[in-house]
Amino acid sequence: MTDDVRVRLEDVSYTYEEAKKPALSHVDAVVHPGEFLAVLGHNGSGKSTLAKLLNALYIPTEGTVLVCGYDTRKEELVWEIRRRAGMIFQNPDNQIVATVVKEDVAFGLENLGVPTEEMIPRVESSLAAVRMNKYADSAPHMLSGGQKQRVAIAGILAMEPAIIIADEATAMLDPSGRAEVLDTIRRLNREKGITVVWITHFMEEAAQADRVIIVSEGELIASGAPDEIFDRVDFMRENHLDVPPMADLASWLREQGVPLKKGILTVDDMVKEVERVLCPSKSDT
Ligand SMILES: Nc1ncnc2c1ncn2[C@@H]1O[C@H](COP(=O)(O)OP(=O)(O)OP(=O)(O)O)[C@@H](O)[C@H]1O
Ligand SMILES: [Mg+2]
Structure with a gap:
Protein backbone atom coordinates (compact mmCIF):
# COMPACT_ATOMS: atom_id res chain seq x y z
CA MET A 1 0.00 0.00 0.00
CA THR A 2 1.39 3.38 -1.01
CA ASP A 3 0.50 6.37 1.09
CA ASP A 4 1.69 9.25 -1.04
CA VAL A 5 -1.73 9.78 -2.59
CA ARG A 6 -5.26 8.87 -1.54
CA VAL A 7 -6.51 8.23 -5.05
CA ARG A 8 -4.64 7.66 -8.26
CA LEU A 9 -6.30 7.36 -11.65
CA GLU A 10 -4.07 6.12 -14.41
CA ASP A 11 -5.40 6.49 -17.94
CA VAL A 12 -8.91 5.67 -16.79
CA SER A 13 -11.76 5.22 -19.24
CA TYR A 14 -15.27 4.06 -18.52
CA THR A 15 -17.92 3.16 -21.09
CA TYR A 16 -21.46 2.22 -20.07
CA GLU A 17 -22.84 -0.92 -21.62
CA GLU A 18 -24.26 -0.19 -25.04
CA ALA A 19 -23.09 3.42 -24.93
CA LYS A 20 -21.55 4.69 -28.14
CA LYS A 21 -18.82 6.72 -26.51
CA PRO A 22 -17.05 6.56 -23.18
CA ALA A 23 -18.46 8.56 -20.24
CA LEU A 24 -14.86 9.09 -19.14
CA SER A 25 -11.82 8.85 -21.34
CA HIS A 26 -8.14 8.65 -20.50
CA VAL A 27 -8.31 10.44 -17.17
CA ASP A 28 -5.11 10.79 -15.18
CA ALA A 29 -5.50 12.32 -11.75
CA VAL A 30 -4.38 12.13 -8.15
CA VAL A 31 -6.03 13.18 -4.92
CA HIS A 32 -3.55 14.04 -2.17
CA PRO A 33 -3.97 13.16 1.52
CA GLY A 34 -5.90 15.83 3.39
CA GLU A 35 -6.87 17.63 0.22
CA PHE A 36 -10.29 19.17 -0.33
CA LEU A 37 -10.79 18.67 -4.05
CA ALA A 38 -13.80 20.11 -5.86
CA VAL A 39 -14.98 18.55 -9.12
CA LEU A 40 -16.84 20.78 -11.55
CA GLY A 41 -18.37 19.99 -14.90
CA HIS A 42 -21.42 20.60 -17.03
CA ASN A 43 -24.37 18.15 -16.87
CA GLY A 44 -23.43 14.76 -18.24
CA SER A 45 -19.71 15.53 -18.26
CA GLY A 46 -18.84 12.40 -16.27
CA LYS A 47 -18.62 13.58 -12.63
CA SER A 48 -20.88 10.91 -11.13
CA THR A 49 -19.17 8.24 -13.20
CA LEU A 50 -15.87 9.45 -11.76
CA ALA A 51 -17.27 9.36 -8.22
CA LYS A 52 -18.46 5.78 -8.63
CA LEU A 53 -15.07 4.71 -9.92
CA LEU A 54 -13.53 6.05 -6.71
CA ASN A 55 -15.18 3.55 -4.42
CA ALA A 56 -15.37 0.55 -6.69
CA LEU A 57 -19.05 0.91 -7.54
CA TYR A 58 -17.73 0.94 -11.09
CA ILE A 59 -14.59 -0.75 -12.35
CA PRO A 60 -12.72 1.09 -15.11
CA THR A 61 -13.18 -0.26 -18.61
CA GLU A 62 -9.56 0.72 -19.20
CA GLY A 63 -6.81 1.95 -16.92
CA THR A 64 -6.38 1.68 -13.17
CA VAL A 65 -7.98 3.28 -10.13
CA LEU A 66 -6.01 2.99 -6.90
CA VAL A 67 -7.71 4.00 -3.63
CA CYS A 68 -5.26 4.21 -0.74
CA GLY A 69 -3.08 2.02 -2.91
CA TYR A 70 -5.75 -0.63 -3.46
CA ASP A 71 -6.66 -1.52 -7.03
CA THR A 72 -10.45 -1.30 -7.44
CA ARG A 73 -10.28 -4.04 -10.05
CA LYS A 74 -9.51 -6.62 -7.35
CA GLU A 75 -12.85 -7.95 -6.16
CA GLU A 76 -11.48 -9.16 -2.85
CA LEU A 77 -10.52 -5.57 -1.96
CA VAL A 78 -13.94 -4.03 -2.49
CA TRP A 79 -14.82 -3.74 1.19
CA GLU A 80 -11.35 -2.51 2.11
CA ILE A 81 -11.89 0.20 -0.48
CA ARG A 82 -15.46 1.09 0.44
CA ARG A 83 -14.74 1.59 4.11
CA ARG A 84 -11.82 3.86 3.25
CA ALA A 85 -13.71 5.82 0.61
CA GLY A 86 -17.22 6.61 1.80
CA MET A 87 -19.73 8.17 -0.51
CA ILE A 88 -22.59 10.60 0.05
CA PHE A 89 -25.19 11.11 -2.65
CA GLN A 90 -27.58 13.83 -3.63
CA ASN A 91 -30.84 12.58 -2.15
CA PRO A 92 -30.75 12.41 1.64
CA ASP A 93 -33.83 10.17 1.75
CA ASN A 94 -32.25 7.43 -0.34
CA GLN A 95 -29.41 7.04 2.12
CA ILE A 96 -31.39 6.33 5.25
CA VAL A 97 -31.79 2.65 5.94
CA ALA A 98 -32.97 2.48 9.58
CA THR A 99 -35.85 3.97 11.57
CA VAL A 100 -33.64 5.38 14.35
CA VAL A 101 -30.67 7.68 13.71
CA LYS A 102 -28.10 5.76 15.76
CA GLU A 103 -29.08 2.49 14.09
CA ASP A 104 -28.68 4.13 10.73
CA VAL A 105 -25.15 5.23 11.65
CA ALA A 106 -24.37 1.73 12.96
CA PHE A 107 -25.52 0.04 9.74
CA GLY A 108 -22.18 0.17 7.94
CA LEU A 109 -20.36 -1.08 11.03
CA GLU A 110 -22.67 -4.07 11.28
CA ASN A 111 -21.81 -4.92 7.70
CA LEU A 112 -18.14 -4.72 8.58
CA GLY A 113 -18.71 -7.04 11.53
CA VAL A 114 -17.53 -4.55 14.15
CA PRO A 115 -18.36 -5.93 17.65
CA THR A 116 -21.22 -4.17 19.53
CA GLU A 117 -19.00 -2.84 22.34
CA GLU A 118 -16.85 -1.09 19.78
CA MET A 119 -19.82 -0.01 17.70
CA ILE A 120 -21.53 2.07 20.40
CA PRO A 121 -18.65 4.51 21.05
CA ARG A 122 -17.96 4.80 17.31
CA VAL A 123 -21.59 5.71 16.61
CA GLU A 124 -21.61 8.22 19.46
CA SER A 125 -18.39 9.93 18.41
CA SER A 126 -19.45 10.03 14.75
CA LEU A 127 -22.77 11.66 15.62
CA ALA A 128 -20.92 14.12 17.86
CA ALA A 129 -18.51 14.95 15.03
CA VAL A 130 -21.41 16.02 12.80
CA ARG A 131 -23.15 17.64 15.80
CA MET A 132 -26.14 15.33 15.62
CA ASN A 133 -25.63 13.48 18.93
CA LYS A 134 -28.78 14.85 20.48
CA TYR A 135 -30.78 13.24 17.66
CA ALA A 136 -29.33 9.75 18.25
CA ASP A 137 -32.74 8.32 19.22
CA SER A 138 -34.79 10.34 16.72
CA ALA A 139 -36.56 9.06 13.65
CA PRO A 140 -34.59 10.11 10.56
CA HIS A 141 -37.73 11.11 8.65
CA MET A 142 -38.33 13.88 11.21
CA LEU A 143 -35.01 15.55 10.33
CA SER A 144 -34.34 18.31 7.82
CA GLY A 145 -32.48 17.50 4.60
CA GLY A 146 -29.26 18.99 5.96
CA GLN A 147 -29.56 16.95 9.15
CA LYS A 148 -30.17 13.77 7.16
CA GLN A 149 -27.03 14.42 5.13
CA ARG A 150 -25.10 14.92 8.37
CA VAL A 151 -26.42 11.55 9.59
CA ALA A 152 -25.25 10.02 6.29
CA ILE A 153 -21.83 11.59 6.90
CA ALA A 154 -21.80 10.15 10.44
CA GLY A 155 -22.48 6.70 8.97
CA ILE A 156 -19.39 7.09 6.83
CA LEU A 157 -17.30 8.54 9.66
CA ALA A 158 -18.09 5.56 11.87
CA MET A 159 -16.11 3.47 9.39
CA GLU A 160 -13.09 5.74 9.93
CA PRO A 161 -12.63 6.59 6.27
CA ALA A 162 -9.60 8.18 4.65
CA ILE A 163 -11.75 9.80 1.97
CA ILE A 164 -15.26 11.13 1.65
CA ILE A 165 -16.67 11.45 -1.86
CA ALA A 166 -19.73 13.66 -2.08
CA ASP A 167 -21.71 13.66 -5.32
CA GLU A 168 -23.73 16.88 -5.20
CA ALA A 169 -24.51 16.27 -1.55
CA THR A 170 -26.03 19.73 -1.17
CA ALA A 171 -28.02 19.88 -4.42
CA MET A 172 -31.38 19.09 -2.84
CA LEU A 173 -30.94 21.26 0.25
CA ASP A 174 -32.05 24.77 1.06
CA PRO A 175 -29.30 27.38 1.59
CA SER A 176 -29.04 26.79 5.33
CA GLY A 177 -28.90 22.99 4.84
CA ARG A 178 -26.24 23.49 2.21
CA ALA A 179 -24.14 25.61 4.50
CA GLU A 180 -24.45 23.18 7.41
CA VAL A 181 -23.39 20.18 5.29
CA LEU A 182 -20.47 21.99 3.65
CA ASP A 183 -19.32 23.41 7.00
CA THR A 184 -19.46 19.91 8.52
CA ILE A 185 -17.38 18.43 5.71
CA ARG A 186 -14.86 21.27 5.80
CA ARG A 187 -14.43 20.86 9.54
CA LEU A 188 -13.87 17.10 9.20
CA ASN A 189 -11.35 17.81 6.46
CA ARG A 190 -9.49 20.35 8.59
CA GLU A 191 -9.70 18.70 11.98
CA LYS A 192 -9.52 15.01 11.13
CA GLY A 193 -7.50 15.31 7.93
CA ILE A 194 -10.12 13.41 5.94
CA THR A 195 -9.57 13.80 2.21
CA VAL A 196 -12.64 15.14 0.42
CA VAL A 197 -13.74 14.85 -3.20
CA TRP A 198 -16.59 17.33 -3.50
CA ILE A 199 -18.63 17.23 -6.71
CA THR A 200 -20.77 20.31 -7.05
CA HIS A 201 -22.61 22.68 -9.34
CA PHE A 202 -22.21 25.50 -6.83
CA MET A 203 -19.25 27.68 -7.69
CA GLU A 204 -19.18 29.26 -4.26
CA GLU A 205 -18.66 25.78 -2.78
CA ALA A 206 -15.85 25.01 -5.22
CA ALA A 207 -14.28 28.36 -4.34
CA GLN A 208 -13.67 27.00 -0.83
CA ALA A 209 -11.74 23.94 -2.02
CA ASP A 210 -7.94 23.54 -1.99
CA ARG A 211 -8.04 22.56 -5.64
CA VAL A 212 -10.60 22.37 -8.42
CA ILE A 213 -10.65 19.96 -11.35
CA ILE A 214 -12.92 20.36 -14.36
CA VAL A 215 -14.42 17.49 -16.30
CA SER A 216 -15.79 18.13 -19.77
CA GLU A 217 -17.24 15.47 -22.06
CA GLY A 218 -15.48 12.77 -20.11
CA GLU A 219 -12.08 14.42 -20.08
CA LEU A 220 -10.21 16.15 -17.33
CA ILE A 221 -9.52 19.55 -18.84
CA ALA A 222 -8.21 21.67 -15.96
CA SER A 223 -6.82 21.44 -12.46
CA GLY A 224 -5.74 24.29 -10.24
CA ALA A 225 -6.35 26.44 -7.18
CA PRO A 226 -9.84 27.98 -7.19
CA ASP A 227 -8.51 31.51 -7.74
CA GLU A 228 -6.50 30.36 -10.77
CA ILE A 229 -9.42 28.43 -12.24
CA PHE A 230 -12.03 31.11 -11.69
CA ASP A 231 -9.81 33.84 -13.13
CA ARG A 232 -10.13 31.98 -16.45
CA VAL A 233 -13.60 33.39 -17.01
CA ASP A 234 -13.65 32.86 -20.79
CA PHE A 235 -12.41 29.28 -20.45
CA MET A 236 -15.11 28.54 -17.89
CA ARG A 237 -17.81 30.00 -20.14
CA GLU A 238 -16.59 27.98 -23.11
CA ASN A 239 -17.16 24.92 -20.98
CA HIS A 240 -20.65 26.03 -19.94
CA LEU A 241 -19.64 26.76 -16.40
CA ASP A 242 -20.24 29.84 -14.31
CA VAL A 243 -17.69 31.52 -12.15
N1 LIG B 1 -26.33 4.14 -16.41
C1 LIG B 1 -25.95 4.74 -17.54
N2 LIG B 1 -26.04 4.12 -18.74
C2 LIG B 1 -25.65 4.71 -19.88
N3 LIG B 1 -25.13 5.96 -19.94
C3 LIG B 1 -25.00 6.63 -18.77
C4 LIG B 1 -25.42 6.06 -17.52
N4 LIG B 1 -25.17 6.97 -16.55
C5 LIG B 1 -24.65 8.04 -17.15
N5 LIG B 1 -24.54 7.85 -18.49
C6 LIG B 1 -23.98 8.80 -19.47
O1 LIG B 1 -22.63 9.00 -19.15
C7 LIG B 1 -22.27 10.36 -19.30
C8 LIG B 1 -21.73 10.91 -17.98
O2 LIG B 1 -22.77 10.85 -17.02
P1 LIG B 1 -22.56 11.28 -15.50
O3 LIG B 1 -23.79 10.90 -14.77
O4 LIG B 1 -21.26 10.73 -15.00
O5 LIG B 1 -22.43 12.86 -15.64
P2 LIG B 1 -22.48 14.00 -14.51
O6 LIG B 1 -21.35 14.91 -14.79
O7 LIG B 1 -22.55 13.38 -13.17
O8 LIG B 1 -23.85 14.74 -14.86
P3 LIG B 1 -24.83 15.58 -13.88
O9 LIG B 1 -24.20 16.92 -13.72
O10 LIG B 1 -26.10 15.64 -14.66
O11 LIG B 1 -24.95 14.83 -12.59
C9 LIG B 1 -23.52 11.07 -19.79
O12 LIG B 1 -23.46 11.15 -21.19
C10 LIG B 1 -24.63 10.16 -19.36
O13 LIG B 1 -25.75 10.27 -20.23
MG1 LIG C 1 -23.93 13.52 -11.63
Whole structure:
Protein backbone atom coordinates (compact mmCIF):
# COMPACT_ATOMS: atom_id res chain seq x y z
CA MET A 1 0.00 0.00 0.00
CA THR A 2 1.39 3.38 -1.01
CA ASP A 3 0.50 6.37 1.09
CA ASP A 4 1.69 9.25 -1.04
CA VAL A 5 -1.73 9.78 -2.59
CA ARG A 6 -5.26 8.87 -1.54
CA VAL A 7 -6.51 8.23 -5.05
CA ARG A 8 -4.64 7.66 -8.26
CA LEU A 9 -6.30 7.36 -11.65
CA GLU A 10 -4.07 6.12 -14.41
CA ASP A 11 -5.40 6.49 -17.94
CA VAL A 12 -8.91 5.67 -16.79
CA SER A 13 -11.76 5.22 -19.24
CA TYR A 14 -15.27 4.06 -18.52
CA THR A 15 -17.92 3.16 -21.09
CA TYR A 16 -21.46 2.22 -20.07
CA GLU A 17 -22.84 -0.92 -21.62
CA GLU A 18 -24.26 -0.19 -25.04
CA ALA A 19 -23.09 3.42 -24.93
CA LYS A 20 -21.55 4.69 -28.14
CA LYS A 21 -18.82 6.72 -26.51
CA PRO A 22 -17.05 6.56 -23.18
CA ALA A 23 -18.46 8.56 -20.24
CA LEU A 24 -14.86 9.09 -19.14
CA SER A 25 -11.82 8.85 -21.34
CA HIS A 26 -8.14 8.65 -20.50
CA VAL A 27 -8.31 10.44 -17.17
CA ASP A 28 -5.11 10.79 -15.18
CA ALA A 29 -5.50 12.32 -11.75
CA VAL A 30 -4.38 12.13 -8.15
CA VAL A 31 -6.03 13.18 -4.92
CA HIS A 32 -3.55 14.04 -2.17
CA PRO A 33 -3.97 13.16 1.52
CA GLY A 34 -5.90 15.83 3.39
CA GLU A 35 -6.87 17.63 0.22
CA PHE A 36 -10.29 19.17 -0.33
CA LEU A 37 -10.79 18.67 -4.05
CA ALA A 38 -13.80 20.11 -5.86
CA VAL A 39 -14.98 18.55 -9.12
CA LEU A 40 -16.84 20.78 -11.55
CA GLY A 41 -18.37 19.99 -14.90
CA HIS A 42 -21.42 20.60 -17.03
CA ASN A 43 -24.37 18.15 -16.87
CA GLY A 44 -23.43 14.76 -18.24
CA SER A 45 -19.71 15.53 -18.26
CA GLY A 46 -18.84 12.40 -16.27
CA LYS A 47 -18.62 13.58 -12.63
CA SER A 48 -20.88 10.91 -11.13
CA THR A 49 -19.17 8.24 -13.20
CA LEU A 50 -15.87 9.45 -11.76
CA ALA A 51 -17.27 9.36 -8.22
CA LYS A 52 -18.46 5.78 -8.63
CA LEU A 53 -15.07 4.71 -9.92
CA LEU A 54 -13.53 6.05 -6.71
CA ASN A 55 -15.18 3.55 -4.42
CA ALA A 56 -15.37 0.55 -6.69
CA LEU A 57 -19.05 0.91 -7.54
CA TYR A 58 -17.73 0.94 -11.09
CA ILE A 59 -14.59 -0.75 -12.35
CA PRO A 60 -12.72 1.09 -15.11
CA THR A 61 -13.18 -0.26 -18.61
CA GLU A 62 -9.56 0.72 -19.20
CA GLY A 63 -6.81 1.95 -16.92
CA THR A 64 -6.38 1.68 -13.17
CA VAL A 65 -7.98 3.28 -10.13
CA LEU A 66 -6.01 2.99 -6.90
CA VAL A 67 -7.71 4.00 -3.63
CA CYS A 68 -5.26 4.21 -0.74
CA GLY A 69 -3.08 2.02 -2.91
CA TYR A 70 -5.75 -0.63 -3.46
CA ASP A 71 -6.66 -1.52 -7.03
CA THR A 72 -10.45 -1.30 -7.44
CA ARG A 73 -10.28 -4.04 -10.05
CA LYS A 74 -9.51 -6.62 -7.35
CA GLU A 75 -12.85 -7.95 -6.16
CA GLU A 76 -11.48 -9.16 -2.85
CA LEU A 77 -10.52 -5.57 -1.96
CA VAL A 78 -13.94 -4.03 -2.49
CA TRP A 79 -14.82 -3.74 1.19
CA GLU A 80 -11.35 -2.51 2.11
CA ILE A 81 -11.89 0.20 -0.48
CA ARG A 82 -15.46 1.09 0.44
CA ARG A 83 -14.74 1.59 4.11
CA ARG A 84 -11.82 3.86 3.25
CA ALA A 85 -13.71 5.82 0.61
CA GLY A 86 -17.22 6.61 1.80
CA MET A 87 -19.73 8.17 -0.51
CA ILE A 88 -22.59 10.60 0.05
CA PHE A 89 -25.19 11.11 -2.65
CA GLN A 90 -27.58 13.83 -3.63
CA ASN A 91 -30.84 12.58 -2.15
CA PRO A 92 -30.75 12.41 1.64
CA ASP A 93 -33.83 10.17 1.75
CA ASN A 94 -32.25 7.43 -0.34
CA GLN A 95 -29.41 7.04 2.12
CA ILE A 96 -31.39 6.33 5.25
CA VAL A 97 -31.79 2.65 5.94
CA ALA A 98 -32.97 2.48 9.58
CA THR A 99 -35.85 3.97 11.57
CA VAL A 100 -33.64 5.38 14.35
CA VAL A 101 -30.67 7.68 13.71
CA LYS A 102 -28.10 5.76 15.76
CA GLU A 103 -29.08 2.49 14.09
CA ASP A 104 -28.68 4.13 10.73
CA VAL A 105 -25.15 5.23 11.65
CA ALA A 106 -24.37 1.73 12.96
CA PHE A 107 -25.52 0.04 9.74
CA GLY A 108 -22.18 0.17 7.94
CA LEU A 109 -20.36 -1.08 11.03
CA GLU A 110 -22.67 -4.07 11.28
CA ASN A 111 -21.81 -4.92 7.70
CA LEU A 112 -18.14 -4.72 8.58
CA GLY A 113 -18.71 -7.04 11.53
CA VAL A 114 -17.53 -4.55 14.15
CA PRO A 115 -18.36 -5.93 17.65
CA THR A 116 -21.22 -4.17 19.53
CA GLU A 117 -19.00 -2.84 22.34
CA GLU A 118 -16.85 -1.09 19.78
CA MET A 119 -19.82 -0.01 17.70
CA ILE A 120 -21.53 2.07 20.40
CA PRO A 121 -18.65 4.51 21.05
CA ARG A 122 -17.96 4.80 17.31
CA VAL A 123 -21.59 5.71 16.61
CA GLU A 124 -21.61 8.22 19.46
CA SER A 125 -18.39 9.93 18.41
CA SER A 126 -19.45 10.03 14.75
CA LEU A 127 -22.77 11.66 15.62
CA ALA A 128 -20.92 14.12 17.86
CA ALA A 129 -18.51 14.95 15.03
CA VAL A 130 -21.41 16.02 12.80
CA ARG A 131 -23.15 17.64 15.80
CA MET A 132 -26.14 15.33 15.62
CA ASN A 133 -25.63 13.48 18.93
CA LYS A 134 -28.78 14.85 20.48
CA TYR A 135 -30.78 13.24 17.66
CA ALA A 136 -29.33 9.75 18.25
CA ASP A 137 -32.74 8.32 19.22
CA SER A 138 -34.79 10.34 16.72
CA ALA A 139 -36.56 9.06 13.65
CA PRO A 140 -34.59 10.11 10.56
CA HIS A 141 -37.73 11.11 8.65
CA MET A 142 -38.33 13.88 11.21
CA LEU A 143 -35.01 15.55 10.33
CA SER A 144 -34.34 18.31 7.82
CA GLY A 145 -32.48 17.50 4.60
CA GLY A 146 -29.26 18.99 5.96
CA GLN A 147 -29.56 16.95 9.15
CA LYS A 148 -30.17 13.77 7.16
CA GLN A 149 -27.03 14.42 5.13
CA ARG A 150 -25.10 14.92 8.37
CA VAL A 151 -26.42 11.55 9.59
CA ALA A 152 -25.25 10.02 6.29
CA ILE A 153 -21.83 11.59 6.90
CA ALA A 154 -21.80 10.15 10.44
CA GLY A 155 -22.48 6.70 8.97
CA ILE A 156 -19.39 7.09 6.83
CA LEU A 157 -17.30 8.54 9.66
CA ALA A 158 -18.09 5.56 11.87
CA MET A 159 -16.11 3.47 9.39
CA GLU A 160 -13.09 5.74 9.93
CA PRO A 161 -12.63 6.59 6.27
CA ALA A 162 -9.60 8.18 4.65
CA ILE A 163 -11.75 9.80 1.97
CA ILE A 164 -15.26 11.13 1.65
CA ILE A 165 -16.67 11.45 -1.86
CA ALA A 166 -19.73 13.66 -2.08
CA ASP A 167 -21.71 13.66 -5.32
CA GLU A 168 -23.73 16.88 -5.20
CA ALA A 169 -24.51 16.27 -1.55
CA THR A 170 -26.03 19.73 -1.17
CA ALA A 171 -28.02 19.88 -4.42
CA MET A 172 -31.38 19.09 -2.84
CA LEU A 173 -30.94 21.26 0.25
CA ASP A 174 -32.05 24.77 1.06
CA PRO A 175 -29.30 27.38 1.59
CA SER A 176 -29.04 26.79 5.33
CA GLY A 177 -28.90 22.99 4.84
CA ARG A 178 -26.24 23.49 2.21
CA ALA A 179 -24.14 25.61 4.50
CA GLU A 180 -24.45 23.18 7.41
CA VAL A 181 -23.39 20.18 5.29
CA LEU A 182 -20.47 21.99 3.65
CA ASP A 183 -19.32 23.41 7.00
CA THR A 184 -19.46 19.91 8.52
CA ILE A 185 -17.38 18.43 5.71
CA ARG A 186 -14.86 21.27 5.80
CA ARG A 187 -14.43 20.86 9.54
CA LEU A 188 -13.87 17.10 9.20
CA ASN A 189 -11.35 17.81 6.46
CA ARG A 190 -9.49 20.35 8.59
CA GLU A 191 -9.70 18.70 11.98
CA LYS A 192 -9.52 15.01 11.13
CA GLY A 193 -7.50 15.31 7.93
CA ILE A 194 -10.12 13.41 5.94
CA THR A 195 -9.57 13.80 2.21
CA VAL A 196 -12.64 15.14 0.42
CA VAL A 197 -13.74 14.85 -3.20
CA TRP A 198 -16.59 17.33 -3.50
CA ILE A 199 -18.63 17.23 -6.71
CA THR A 200 -20.77 20.31 -7.05
CA HIS A 201 -22.61 22.68 -9.34
CA PHE A 202 -22.21 25.50 -6.83
CA MET A 203 -19.25 27.68 -7.69
CA GLU A 204 -19.18 29.26 -4.26
CA GLU A 205 -18.66 25.78 -2.78
CA ALA A 206 -15.85 25.01 -5.22
CA ALA A 207 -14.28 28.36 -4.34
CA GLN A 208 -13.67 27.00 -0.83
CA ALA A 209 -11.74 23.94 -2.02
CA ASP A 210 -7.94 23.54 -1.99
CA ARG A 211 -8.04 22.56 -5.64
CA VAL A 212 -10.60 22.37 -8.42
CA ILE A 213 -10.65 19.96 -11.35
CA ILE A 214 -12.92 20.36 -14.36
CA VAL A 215 -14.42 17.49 -16.30
CA SER A 216 -15.79 18.13 -19.77
CA GLU A 217 -17.24 15.47 -22.06
CA GLY A 218 -15.48 12.77 -20.11
CA GLU A 219 -12.08 14.42 -20.08
CA LEU A 220 -10.21 16.15 -17.33
CA ILE A 221 -9.52 19.55 -18.84
CA ALA A 222 -8.21 21.67 -15.96
CA SER A 223 -6.82 21.44 -12.46
CA GLY A 224 -5.74 24.29 -10.24
CA ALA A 225 -6.35 26.44 -7.18
CA PRO A 226 -9.84 27.98 -7.19
CA ASP A 227 -8.51 31.51 -7.74
CA GLU A 228 -6.50 30.36 -10.77
CA ILE A 229 -9.42 28.43 -12.24
CA PHE A 230 -12.03 31.11 -11.69
CA ASP A 231 -9.81 33.84 -13.13
CA ARG A 232 -10.13 31.98 -16.45
CA VAL A 233 -13.60 33.39 -17.01
CA ASP A 234 -13.65 32.86 -20.79
CA PHE A 235 -12.41 29.28 -20.45
CA MET A 236 -15.11 28.54 -17.89
CA ARG A 237 -17.81 30.00 -20.14
CA GLU A 238 -16.59 27.98 -23.11
CA ASN A 239 -17.16 24.92 -20.98
CA HIS A 240 -20.65 26.03 -19.94
CA LEU A 241 -19.64 26.76 -16.40
CA ASP A 242 -20.24 29.84 -14.31
CA VAL A 243 -17.69 31.52 -12.15
CA PRO A 244 -18.45 32.96 -8.70
CA PRO A 245 -20.18 36.36 -9.11
CA MET A 246 -17.24 38.30 -7.66
CA ALA A 247 -14.76 36.62 -10.03
CA ASP A 248 -17.05 37.58 -12.90
CA LEU A 249 -17.34 41.19 -11.74
CA ALA A 250 -13.57 41.40 -11.20
CA SER A 251 -12.98 40.16 -14.74
CA TRP A 252 -15.37 42.77 -16.15
CA LEU A 253 -13.78 45.55 -14.11
CA ARG A 254 -10.33 44.51 -15.35
CA GLU A 255 -11.63 44.73 -18.91
CA GLN A 256 -12.78 48.28 -18.08
CA GLY A 257 -9.23 49.09 -17.04
CA VAL A 258 -9.52 48.77 -13.26
CA PRO A 259 -6.22 47.19 -12.13
CA LEU A 260 -7.61 44.54 -9.82
CA LYS A 261 -5.29 41.73 -8.82
CA LYS A 262 -6.14 38.14 -9.64
CA GLY A 263 -7.87 35.67 -7.37
CA ILE A 264 -10.99 37.59 -6.32
CA LEU A 265 -13.67 35.08 -5.34
CA THR A 266 -15.69 36.56 -2.50
CA VAL A 267 -17.31 39.86 -1.56
CA ASP A 268 -14.61 40.24 1.09
CA ASP A 269 -11.84 39.84 -1.51
CA MET A 270 -13.56 42.41 -3.72
CA VAL A 271 -14.01 44.97 -0.94
CA LYS A 272 -10.34 44.67 0.06
CA GLU A 273 -9.12 44.96 -3.50
CA VAL A 274 -11.34 47.91 -4.44
CA GLU A 275 -10.16 49.62 -1.27
CA ARG A 276 -6.54 48.94 -2.23
CA VAL A 277 -7.06 50.39 -5.71
CA LEU A 278 -9.11 53.41 -4.63
CA CYS A 279 -7.39 54.25 -1.36
CA PRO A 280 -3.85 52.85 -1.58
CA SER A 281 -2.68 54.77 1.48
CA LYS A 282 -5.43 53.26 3.63
CA SER A 283 -4.72 49.68 2.68
CA ASP A 284 -0.96 50.19 3.19
CA THR A 285 -1.45 50.82 6.87
N1 LIG B 1 -26.33 4.14 -16.41
C1 LIG B 1 -25.95 4.74 -17.54
N2 LIG B 1 -26.04 4.12 -18.74
C2 LIG B 1 -25.65 4.71 -19.88
N3 LIG B 1 -25.13 5.96 -19.94
C3 LIG B 1 -25.00 6.63 -18.77
C4 LIG B 1 -25.42 6.06 -17.52
N4 LIG B 1 -25.17 6.97 -16.55
C5 LIG B 1 -24.65 8.04 -17.15
N5 LIG B 1 -24.54 7.85 -18.49
C6 LIG B 1 -23.98 8.80 -19.47
O1 LIG B 1 -22.63 9.00 -19.15
C7 LIG B 1 -22.27 10.36 -19.30
C8 LIG B 1 -21.73 10.91 -17.98
O2 LIG B 1 -22.77 10.85 -17.02
P1 LIG B 1 -22.56 11.28 -15.50
O3 LIG B 1 -23.79 10.90 -14.77
O4 LIG B 1 -21.26 10.73 -15.00
O5 LIG B 1 -22.43 12.86 -15.64
P2 LIG B 1 -22.48 14.00 -14.51
O6 LIG B 1 -21.35 14.91 -14.79
O7 LIG B 1 -22.55 13.38 -13.17
O8 LIG B 1 -23.85 14.74 -14.86
P3 LIG B 1 -24.83 15.58 -13.88
O9 LIG B 1 -24.20 16.92 -13.72
O10 LIG B 1 -26.10 15.64 -14.66
O11 LIG B 1 -24.95 14.83 -12.59
C9 LIG B 1 -23.52 11.07 -19.79
O12 LIG B 1 -23.46 11.15 -21.19
C10 LIG B 1 -24.63 10.16 -19.36
O13 LIG B 1 -25.75 10.27 -20.23
MG1 LIG C 1 -23.93 13.52 -11.63
